[in-house]
Amino acid sequence: MARQRRPTIKDVATAAGVAVSTVSNVLNDHPHVTDATRRKVLDAVEKLGYQASRAAKSLPGGRTHLIAYCLPGDEEPNPALDVFLHRIVATAAASSLEMLLFVQQGHDSVEPYRDLLRRGGADGFVLSGIEYDDERVAFLQDRDIPFVCFGRVGDPGVTAVDVDGAAGIAAAVEHVAGVGRTRFAFIGWPDGSATGDDRLRGYLDGVERSRAASVAVKQVRNDYDRGRKLVADLMEDSRPDAIVCVSDVLALGVMDGLRALDLRPGADVAVTGFDDVPASSLTSPGLTTLRQPMDRIGSLLVERLVSQLGRTAPSPSGPVLIEPDLIIRQSTRNPMLADT
Amino acid sequence: MARQRRPTIKDVATAAGVAVSTVSNVLNDHPHVTDATRRKVLDAVEKLGYQASRAAKSLPGGRTHLIAYCLPGDEEPNPALDVFLHRIVATAAASSLEMLLFVQQGHDSVEPYRDLLRRGGADGFVLSGIEYDDERVAFLQDRDIPFVCFGRVGDPGVTAVDVDGAAGIAAAVEHVAGVGRTRFAFIGWPDGSATGDDRLRGYLDGVERSRAASVAVKQVRNDYDRGRKLVADLMEDSRPDAIVCVSDVLALGVMDGLRALDLRPGADVAVTGFDDVPASSLTSPGLTTLRQPMDRIGSLLVERLVSQLGRTAPSPSGPVLIEPDLIIRQSTRNPMLADT
DNA sequence: TCGACGCCTTGGAACGTTTCAAGAAACATT
C-alpha cells in the first residue's frame, strides 16, 4: 500500500543505458540528439512512468515555470471567470507554464502578492480589476517582476490589455439610434472607477455622433434593485425612449422597472447593457449588450506575459484595446417593425 | 534594472551569524532554539527580505505543497466557479498549500491528469463533474495519489462530497405543494447523468410524500429554448399547475414559454429550478430554486484532502451529502394570496 | 572535582534536476 518511490531521471538513464544529462537533453528538446538515443530514452520514460519533479526542475534556474493570478474578492460574482481562466491556463500550457491561483484574504490589495512571493513566488503575474494608480502595479514594478494587466494603466511602459468600453457603448448608442430612438438616458456607476468613467465617455460620444439627445445621466451602484427603482423617476422627469446602461445587472433591473410601469422594454423603450451575463439571453426580450471577448483577452495577456518572461529586451509592450462585440437582441428591436 | 539575486537561507545565516541549519530550525519551529537566536535570525530575515524558495523546499521531501484542480471544459458556463475556487484556494492556503489550475485540452478526461503528473505533479487533486464510473477515479486510485471528489462516487473508499439533489428537489416539491399546487410536472435531463438521475428521484419522492400527483415527466437537454418550446405541449397534454425543473436554465425557459401562452409564472403555474444562477434573481417573478452551498463544499473538500495528505492512516472518508438551500421567490408564491 | 546528561547548535549529505565544458566518435578535407 505504501506508495513506492517515484522513478527519477537517474532511473531512466540507467534503464536506457545513457547518461543523466542525455535524458535531460531529450526531455528538453535540445539539439544534437540521435533519433536512436531519443527513442531509447522515451521508451524508458514510458516504461517507468517517469515524471519530472517540478521542484528539482526549477531549482537550478530559479524559475518556477508558474504564472499566478489573484482571484478577485467574491463580493461581485463574476460569471465570465471560467472562460477567462480556461483561456489563460490553456495559453500558458502552450509555453509549458502552469498557473497558480491565490486569493486576496484581507483588505490590502498588495499583501497577497507579497505573501505569494515570500512563499516561493511565480515567474509572472496576471492582474485584473485594475484601478487608477493601482498599488499592485507599483509594487511589482519596484521588484522588477514581470506582469500584465487586464485593465487600463496610466504608465505606458506597462503591458496592458483592456476592453474598449467607450467604443462599445458608442456602438450600442449608434445601433439604437439606427432603429429610430432619439431621446437617450445613461445609467452609470459613480465617478471614479476606470471602467465606469470610460463607458460614460463612450455614451456621450455615441450620442453626439448620432446626433441624438441625451436627456439624462444617472450614476448609481451596480445593483439590480437600484436599476429597477430608478426607472419611475427617470421616465417621469426625462421621458427617454432609450436607456443605455453601464452593466447588464442594471439593465435587467431597468427592464423590470419598465414592466412595472406597464412599459414594454424593446417595444416602448430600448434598453442596452454591458457584459452579456447569462441572464441577458435568459430573459425576454433578450437584452442587447456588449460581450467582452474574454477568450481573446486571456490569450493576449498570457502571450505578452510569456514574451516578457523570455527576458531578452524590456519587450515593447504598451496597452492594447479590444472592442467588445455588440450582441443585438430584442430589447433594442425596431419599434416600427411588426411584433414577433 | 537587472533583478538582483534573491537572498538565500545562507545569506540569512551569515547576516545572523549562525549556521544555515539554525535558520532552517527557526523557520520551521523546531524545538530547542534559544529566544536570543530566534530573534537574531528573524531580524536578519526581516532585514534581507528573505523568501524561501518553493523549489528548494519541496526537493528533499518530494512534496510539491500544491493541490490541483482541472477546469471543466467551457462548453457549459459555470457561474458558481468563482465562489468554488475562491473557497478552495482560501482553505488550502490555511494549510500552506497552493493551488494549481489546469485544463482539459482534448476529449480524454484522464489525459490532462496524466500530463500534469508528468510535468511535476501535485500532492493532491480536487475533482468535480464526477460521472458514473469516472475514469479519473480509477486512474488516481491506481497511482495511489490523494484526491477528493465533488460528486457521487460508487466506491465508498473514495472521499466525496456531493449535493443532495434529491433531498433538495423533494423539499422544493413539498414547498410548492404547501402553497396549494397539486398537479406536478418534472422537466429533467436525459437518463444517465448522476446528477440528473438523482434529482428525478427526489422529485418522485417529493410528490409521493406530499400526496400530490405527477402528471408528466419530460427529459431534455439542458437548454433554455428546449424548456421554452416544451411548455406548449406540456400544458396542453397534462395541464400541470406546478413545473419542477432540474436546472435554472430550463426553468427560465419554461417561465418564458408560459408567458408566451399568456400564463403568469408564479400566479398561474408554479415553477422551480436548481442552481440559483444569477439570472434567477434578475428576472420577475424571481425563480424559486435550490442553491448549492459552494463555499461549504469547497472547504469541506479541501479539509478532507488535507487530512489525506497528512498521510497517517488511510483516512476513513466516505461520501458526505450536503443539502442545498431552498431559495423561495415569487415563482412559487401562493396564488390564493393577493398579488404584490 | 569529575563525569554524565541536557540543551542548543552545527556540518554536511541528500534531494532531482539543468547546464556547461570537455571528451569521444564520426565524418570531411587535404
Place this chain on the structure above:
DNA sequence: AATGTTTCTTGAAACGTTCCAAGGCGTCGA
C-alpha cells in the same frame, strides 16, 4: 593517413532547502 571539424554524449558542479548525526557547552549530582 593525418588533421580539422562537426555531431553527439557525458561527468560533475550547482541550485537552496531539510534532516540527521555529531559536537560544544553548560548544569547537575555524586
